[in-house]
Amino acid sequence: MKFDDEPLISGENLPIRPQHASPGRLERVLRAGGFAVTAEIAPPDSADPLEVYERAALFDGYVDAINATDGSGAHCHMSSVGMCSLLTRRGYAMVMQVSCRDRNRIAIQGDVLGAAAMGVSNILCLTGDGVQAGDHPEAKPVFDLDSMSTLNMLRGMRDDHQFLSGRQLTSPPRVFLGAAANPFAPPLDYRPLRLAKKIEAGAQFIQTQYCFDIERFRNYMDAVRDAGSHEKVFILAGVGPLASARSAEWIRNNVPGVHIPDTVVRRLRAADDQKEEGVQICVDLIQEMQEIEGVHGVHIMAFRQEHRVAEIVERSGVLGGRVPWHPGAALNN
Amino acid sequence: MRSWSVRHARGLTTIYAGVEAILVKLHPLLRRIGYARLEKPVFAVEKLAKGFLFDSQSCGQCVVGSTGLSCPMNCPKKLRNGPCGGVRMNGKCEIYADIDCVWVLAWEGNKRLKSSEYPIQFVQPAIDNRLAGSSAWLREVRSKVGSVSNEI
Numbered sequence: 001m002k003f004d005d006e007p008l009i010s011g012e013n014l015p016i017r018p019q020h021a022s023p024g025r026l027e028r029v030l031r032a033g034g035f036a037v038t039a040e041i042a043p044p045d046s047a048d049p050l051e052v053y054e055r056a057a058l059f060d061g062y063v064d065a066i067n068a069t070d071g072s073g074a075h076c077h078m079s080s081v082g083m084c085s086l087l088t089r090r091g092y093a094m095v096m097q098v099s100c101r102d103r104n105r106i107a108i109q110g111d112v113l114g115a116a117a118m119g120v121s122n123i124l125c126l127t128g129d130g131v132q133a134g135d136h137p138e139a140k141p142v143f144d145l146d147s148m149s150t151l152n153m154l155r156g157m158r159d160d161h162q163f164l165s166g167r168q169l170t171s172p173p174r175v176f177l178g179a180a181a182n183p184f185a186p187p188l189d190y191r192p193l194r195l196a197k198k199i200e201a202g203a204q205f206i207q208t209q210y211c212f213d214i215e216r217f218r219n220y221m222d223a224v225r226d227a228g229s230h231e232k233v234f235i236l237a238g239v240g241p242l243a244s245a246r247s248a249e250w251i252r253n254n255v256p257g258v259h260i261p262d263t264v265v266r267r268l269r270a271a272d273d274q275k276e277e278g279v280q281i282c283v284d285l286i287q288e289m290q291e292i293e294g295v296h297g298v299h300i301m302a303f304r305q306e307h308r309v310a311e312i313v314e315r316s317g318v319l320g321g322r323v324p325w326h327p328g329a330a331l332n333n
Numbered sequence: 334m335r336s337w338s339v340r341h342a343r344g345l346t347t348i349y350a351g352v353e354a355i356l357v358k359l360h361p362l363l364r365r366i367g368y369a370r371l372e373k374p375v376f377a378v379e380k381l382a383k384g385f386l387f388d389s390q391s392c393g394q395c396v397v398g399s400t401g402l403s404c405p406m407n408c409p410k411k412l413r414n415g416p417c418g419g420v421r422m423n424g425k426c427e428i429y430a431d432i433d434c435v436w437v438l439a440w441e442g443n444k445r446l447k448s449s450e451y452p453i454q455f456v457q458p459a460i461d462n463r464l465a466g467s468s469a470w471l472r473e474v475r476s477k478v479g480s481v482s483n484e485i
């Protein structure tokens with residue numbers, strides 16, 4: 001897919017339109033009313049750039065932006081800054097995740113400046129899992145900021161051109177600011193208000209936790225629309241293929257914040273090929289998401305099944321024939 | 334005790350505001366004695382009272398007025414702006430399965446306050462880590478009477 005003001009060098013950022021925060025392709029697609037698709041890339045436990053490029057290439061032509069996670073699950077992997085540095089060189093649109101667990105405000109602000117300079121146009125502000133959840137439970141949890149104060153701080157850098165300390169920036173980071181939301185964690189009646197608070201703090205797009213319980217998600221979206229939040233923020237619903245009934249059960253018992261209803265587990269268990277059924281459930285969910293008013297896209301987290309993302313998007317048909325930019329796209333189009 | 338305070342959030346919030354109002358009235362006297370000299374004894378009383386009522390962690394920039402009296406510094410992630418996405422289905426903390434999520438309690442407390450605007454919705458700025466272990470009451474009084482100063 002090409003924009004009419006596409007830069008001459010393929011993969012460069014776009015000119016920033018009036019009312020837009022960033023030069024990124026994700027913001028462009030969303031503001032133009034497109035149904036956006038983003039996906040999470042698995043960061044390697046390696047210093048080999050090729051592994052990163054290979055993993056990104058799996059999504060070529062099917063996603064509008066790639067999320068680089070920041071020590072997700074409190075496990076150590078290649079950093080989100082490192083992933084973004086490699087992939088922006090190839091022109092990929094990145095969502096750089098920033099977690100508050102490992103870095104204080106000095107480190108985060110510095111990283112965001114560096115990222116924006118490299119061409120990262122989207123930052124997702126997260127609190128982060130506790131260190132207890134990961135492979136280094138003995139580490140010091142930082143949590144100098146939380147996701148709200150991070151959003152607030154980055155908006156200040158972008159719009160007021162200053163660090164949190166008040167010191168001036170000569171050139172601000174032009175970034176589209178995102179936050180996470182979990183519609184399924186208690187207190188359920190507070191979650192729509194929490195979304196409103198994130199918007200207040202500066203969130204322009206939201207990527208949600210896995211949504212397997214479509215009924216409950218619809219209720220959540222009803223409340224979100226009642227508050228008018230769907231007109232102030234772009235919401236990408238989190239989806240992903242489950243590998244089997246057993247893994248679904250393991251996830252819901254062990255991964256904080258993931259809610260998988262019994263109906264989904266039963267559907268998996270009843271299937272001859274559980275893995276295929278997991279993919280089908282994901283495709284079905286994506287199609288259902290597209291029908292919900294106020295849902296502007298999906299965010300695919302295909303843990304250990306990244307190679308199936310392209311097929312899932314293809315089968316869902318949500319791109320409607322649109323082919324998002326990818327390296328080499330200029331030659332093909 | 335912490336849960337009791339949250340259950341009685343409405344009454345306690347009024348009393349809490351009352352203590353603050355009295356301290357503000359006492360400002361001329363406090364100034365004469367000198368805030369620096371008062372810091373230690375007031376902090377001791379404050380720590381005792383808030384420690385008993387809210388399990389206060391004495392961050393020095395108290396926000397329990399907007400949390401329904403649940404001290405957010407008891408959250409293992411030190412979140413000051415609401416619950417993380419990991420709260421367990423039974424309302425317990427993601428990290429310590431045996432403690433109640435302070436933000437689930439805070440939301441309960443908020444719903445008990447008589448106000449159309451939930452104070453929990455106020456976006457709390459990044460914490461000032463220098464202020465840990467100082468009196469939030471005295472700071473509040475000084476800022477209310479206009480002699481804004483963060484010096485101790």
Ligand code: SF4
Nearest residue numbers: 408417426427434435
């Ligand atoms: S579950 Fe509640 S208390 Fe535990 S880390 Fe999350 S917000 Fe804090």
